[in-house]
Amino acid sequence: MMDHRGSDQGGSLFGGAMVLVATGVVLAVAYNLAGLVSEPSFGLPWIAQPKQLQELALNEDGVAADGVPSEAAVEGFSTDISDPMGVFGFEDSEAAELIESLPSPEVAEYPLQVQMSAVKRFYDAGAALIVDARDAEDYEAGHIPGAINLPYDEFAGHYEFLETLDTGGRPIITYCSGGTCETSMNLAFDLRSVGHSKVLVFLGGYPEWEDGGLPVDQGPGPEPEVR
């Protein structure tokens, strides 16, 4: 039963496997080098960078105004998130103006990060769907009033649901716990990838909102609307 074909003995079997892996590594490095050098380049950066967000440019009034019209239609949408009908036009023309002032996706690489001043303006005008990406527990302990709760751990990768999320034609603003918390950014990328074009990320998060002395709600909040 002993088979003395040398290259198949246990030790050199592992050795043989390592040779194959090493060959693969060498080929991969060579291929990527070729890719980085070629025109057009098809190589990957050796060290992947975490995603950086462009920031929404604000003018003196505190709102982006690049003159490019928003793609969101402003008729027939409700500013009231909990309104299941969603068929009322914006009563507040300021909301419509704010939404229209956002750069179009052709010009800006959404999701964009926004400062609290911009969030506050959208909040005051009811011009955005605000999404809390934290756990239900954190959400109920205190959240931005009117924000819906989409805990990232639950909704990550649930593209079908995210696609049907009804924003009422408004941009989405995601936030989480500020600091190094990445879930608002991750959720924003997921929302962007299923087709929501205007997604904004408030990196300061709930702590910055609360520290600003702004109103907060506790307990359960509005339910997400789906189309």
Place this chain on the structure above:
Amino acid sequence: MDGLKRFVTHRWTVRVCQIVVGLVLIAAALPKIGDMHSFAAQVHNYRMVPVPLENLLAMVLPWVELVAGLSLVLGVRARAGAVVATLLMATFIVAVGAAFARGLDIDCGCFGTADAAQVGLAKLAEDAVYLALCGVALLRPRPG
């Protein structure tokens, strides 16, 4: 049982399994090599690897698959290729299983963007079949 063992360890059975596994690996590797950026995004979806390492993995994994696949198909150091294939398959099962358990509704990325298969039970079952074939591909065929 003895008949089954005779069948499984027959040199033709082992060889066929090596070739099948090898072809699957080559088919899996080529689309990923052809579009490394998309594959890197699919790796990112799993959230299993530190972000700085994701591109290295996306670069290296398909070439290791390709080399192992070629060794199996061509019968050059085929058992070593089967070892690599088995390790790869075991890793994929863990990754797909973990993503599935976390409820991630993501592309498997198993064949890069060439297939639209999602992470789920069907994919786990498919990988289990491949793992079984790898097991046979690993065998030292009985003489005669």
